[in-house]
Amino acid sequence: MLAFYAVVLLIVATIVANTVYPYFPLIPKAFYQIFAGAILSLVPMYHHFVLEPEMFMLIIIAPLMFYDGKNANARELRKNMGSIISMAIVLAVLTVVGMGYLSHAVIVGIPLALAFALAAIVTPTDAVAVSSITSNMAVPERVMGMLERESLFNDASGLVAFNLALTAFTTGQFSLGDGIKHFFVVFLGGLLIGVVLGLVSVIIRVFLVQSGKDSSSVIIPYDLIMPFLIYLAAEHLELSGILAVVAAGLIYSASSNQLRLSSTQLQLVSRSTWDFFTSILNGFVFVLLGVSLPTVWVNIQRDGTKSLPSFLLLAVILYLVMLALRYLWIRFDWAMIRSGKKDRSRNALIGALSGVHGTITLAMAFSLPLTLHGAAFPFRNTLIFVAAIVIILSLLVPTIVLPFILPKKTTVVDPDTVIQERKALVAYAAERLAQENPDNTAAAQSVIETLSSQATDIRPDRKKVRALINQAAQVEVKTVQSLADNHVISNGFANRYVRILVMKSQMSSHNPFVNLSLWFRFISHRITFMFSHNWRRVKHVARKQQRENYLKIEADIYTNVINFLTEISTVDNQTEVNAVRNYYNARHSRFVANKSTDQQNELFIQAFQYEYTYIQQRRTAGAIPSELADELYQQVSTDQMLYTQEFAGAD
Known part of the structure; x- marks a missing residue:
C-alpha cells in the first residue's frame, strides 16, 4: 500500500x-x-x-x-x-x-x-x-x-x-x-x-x-x-x-x-x-x-x-x-x-x-x-x-x-479571435437550426446544447445567469396566463404552477422582491380576466381537459422559453444563455422522451453544414483572414469526426 x-x-x-x-x-x-x-x-x-x-x-x-x-x-x-x-x-x-x-x-x-x-x-x-x-x-x-x-x-x-x-x-x-x-x-x-x-x-x-x-x-x-x-x-x-x-x-x-x-x-x-x-x-x-x-x-x-x-x-x-x-x-x-x-x-x-x-x-x-x-x-x-x-x-x-x-512567439491566429469567431459560428448554426426546425424543437435544442458546449470553456457569470432565469420565468408566467385565458388549463392549476415557480426562483436568487413581482403580475392578470369573462362557465371544461393537455402545456412553455433564449442570444452572452438553455433542456427531457436518434443525427449534420457556411461566407467577404478560416475549418472538422464516430459507436 x-x-x-x-x-x-x-x-x-x-x-x-x-x-x-x-x-x-x-x-x-x-x-x-x-x-x-x-x-x-x-x-x-x-x-x-x-x-x-x-x-x-x-x-x-x-x-x-x-x-x-x-x-x-x-x-x-x-x-x-x-x-x-x-x-x-x-x-x-x-x-x-x-x-x-x-x-x-x-x-x-x-x-x-x-x-x-x-x-x-x-x-x-x-x-x-x-x-x-x-x-x-x-x-x-x-x-x-x-x-x-x-x-x-x-x-x-x-x-x-x-x-x-x-x-x-x-x-x-x-x-x-x-x-x-x-x-x-x-x-x-x-x-x-x-x-x-x-x-x-x-x-x-x-x-x-x-x-x-x-x-x-x-x-x-x-x-x-x-x-x-x-x-x-x-x-x-x-x-x-x-x-x-x-x-x-x-x-x-x-x-x-x-x-x-x-x-x-x-x-x-x-x-x-x-x-x-x-x-x-x-x-x-x-x-x-x-x-x-x-x-x-x-x-x-x-x-x-x-x-x-x-x-x-x-x-x-x-x-x-x-x-x-x-x-x-x-x-x-x-x-x-x-x-x-x-x-x-x-x-x-x-x-x-x-x-x-x-x-x-x-x-x-x-x-x-x-x-x-x-x-x-x-x-x-x-x-x-x-x-x-x-x-x-x-x-x-x-x-x-x-x-x-529571443522575441516573443507570435501566433498567426490570435487565440481570443478564434474563440470569438467560434462563438459566432455556433450562434449562427444554432439560430439557423432553430429557424429551420420549428416542429422539432427538443431535438434541435439538444443538438444546439452539445455544439454550444464546444464553443468555449469559460464559466458563465452567475449574476447574468440569474437575470436570464428571471426573464425566462416571466416567459413561463406569460405562457401560463395565455393557456389559462384560452381555457387549456384551470385557474387553480395555473395558480399552483406560478406559486411553485416563484418558490424555485427565490431559492436561486438573492433578491426575493424581483421574483415576487412575478406573482403579483399573475394575480392582477387573473383578477382582470375573471371580471371580463364568464369564468365559472369555463371552469368545469378546463378541469376536464387539464390532464389531456398537460404535455401540451410543457411543450408550449419549453418552446416559448427556448425561442426567447434564441432571440436574445449574442456572442457576448452565449455562455450564460447556454447555461439556462441546458437547464430547460434537462427539465423538458423528463417529460418528453427523445424517440428519434436518427433525426438528431441529421440535425447534427445540418448544424455542421451551417458552421461551414458561416466560415465560407466570412472568408469570402474578407471579414476573417485565411489562416483564421483554416483554423475554424479544422476545429469544426474535428468536432464532426468525433460526433460521427460517437453515433457510429452508438448504432
Whole structure:
C-alpha cells in the first residue's frame, strides 16, 4: 500500500504543479514540479526516499523516448544525419572525455573512472525541458530542430559512456580499444534490435486493425506496452534499451500511413492517451528531483560539509565549460545546421543556452549503484548533487537570458479571435437550426446544447445567469396566463404552477422582491380576466381537459422559453444563455422522451453544414483572414469526426 500511496502523491504533486503553471507562465513548469517535489519530501514516507534506477529507466524513460521517436520526422532525420552524428556522437564523446578530466582535476579525490561517469551523466540534453522554457519564445527553426534531433540520440551516447565508466570503476580494468568496440556494439545493436522489433510491432498492429480488432481497448494497451517490451528485450541482450525504443518509435513514425488506416476515433483516443501519459511522466521526473534533493543534501552534510563549496564550484565549472564547448561547436558550423553567416553567432548562443539537462541526466544519476562490495557506493551522493545543480543551472540560466535574445512567439491566429469567431459560428448554426426546425424543437435544442458546449470553456457569470432565469420565468408566467385565458388549463392549476415557480426562483436568487413581482403580475392578470369573462362557465371544461393537455402545456412553455433564449442570444452572452438553455433542456427531457436518434443525427449534420457556411461566407467577404478560416475549418472538422464516430459507436 505504501508504494500505491507514494505513486498517488507523485501524481497529485505533478497535477498541482501543472495547475499552478498557467497562472505564472514566466517561470518554467519544471521549477514548479521541482518545488512540488520538495514540498512532498516533507511527507514521512519520502524522508529517506531512494529511487530504484532500473525501474526509473523502464517505467519513465523508455515510454518517453519511444514517444519522442514516434513523433520525430523520419525524413528530416535522414536529411540531417550528419548533424545528428556530429552533435549526438562526436560532441557527446568529446564532452564526456573533456569533462571527465576536468572533474578529476577540480576534485582530486574523485577517481578518474567516476569523473568520467559524472561527465557522462551531465552530457545528454533534454528537448522537452527546452520546450518548457521557450514555450512563449520564437526559437529559430534550425536550432530547435537540431536540439530535438540531438536529444533523441545523445541520451544513448551518454548512457553507453556511463556504463563503460562504471564498469571500469567496479572492475578496475579498462581498454580503450575494447571500450570503443563495446560502444559501437551497444549503440548499433540497440538501433538494430529496435528497428526489428518496431517492424514486428507495426506489422502486428496493422494485422489487428485489418482483422477488425481495432477497438481502443485492444490497440491502446498494445501501443502502451510496446516500449516496455522492446526496452526489456534490448537490455536482456546487453544492448542499448534507450536506442531500441527510439528506433522503434521512428519505425512507427515512418509507418504513419499504414497506422492511419485505423478509425478516426481510435487515432484521437490514442493521441490523447499518449499526450496525457507522457505529460505525467515528464512531470514525474522533476517532481522526483525535488523529492530526492533534500535526502541528497542531508547525506552530503552527513559526509562532511567542508567539501560542499568544491562540489558547487565543480557544478558551475562543468556547466560553463559545456556551454562554451557547445557555442564553439555550433559557431564554427561543426553542428552542420547550415546557418547563414549573419545568424551563426546568434544561433550558436541560443543553441548553447538551450542545451538543457533533465530527464536522462537525472535518470543516470540515480542509476548509480547503492552499494559496492557490501559497502556504500563511494561519491554517490556527490555525483547526484553535482548533476542536480547542473540540471538547475541549465534550466535557470536560459530562463533568465533567452528572453533578452529571443522575441516573443507570435501566433498567426490570435487565440481570443478564434474563440470569438467560434462563438459566432455556433450562434449562427444554432439560430439557423432553430429557424429551420420549428416542429422539432427538443431535438434541435439538444443538438444546439452539445455544439454550444464546444464553443468555449469559460464559466458563465452567475449574476447574468440569474437575470436570464428571471426573464425566462416571466416567459413561463406569460405562457401560463395565455393557456389559462384560452381555457387549456384551470385557474387553480395555473395558480399552483406560478406559486411553485416563484418558490424555485427565490431559492436561486438573492433578491426575493424581483421574483415576487412575478406573482403579483399573475394575480392582477387573473383578477382582470375573471371580471371580463364568464369564468365559472369555463371552469368545469378546463378541469376536464387539464390532464389531456398537460404535455401540451410543457411543450408550449419549453418552446416559448427556448425561442426567447434564441432571440436574445449574442456572442457576448452565449455562455450564460447556454447555461439556462441546458437547464430547460434537462427539465423538458423528463417529460418528453427523445424517440428519434436518427433525426438528431441529421440535425447534427445540418448544424455542421451551417458552421461551414458561416466560415465560407466570412472568408469570402474578407471579414476573417485565411489562416483564421483554416483554423475554424479544422476545429469544426474535428468536432464532426468525433460526433460521427460517437453515433457510429452508438448504432
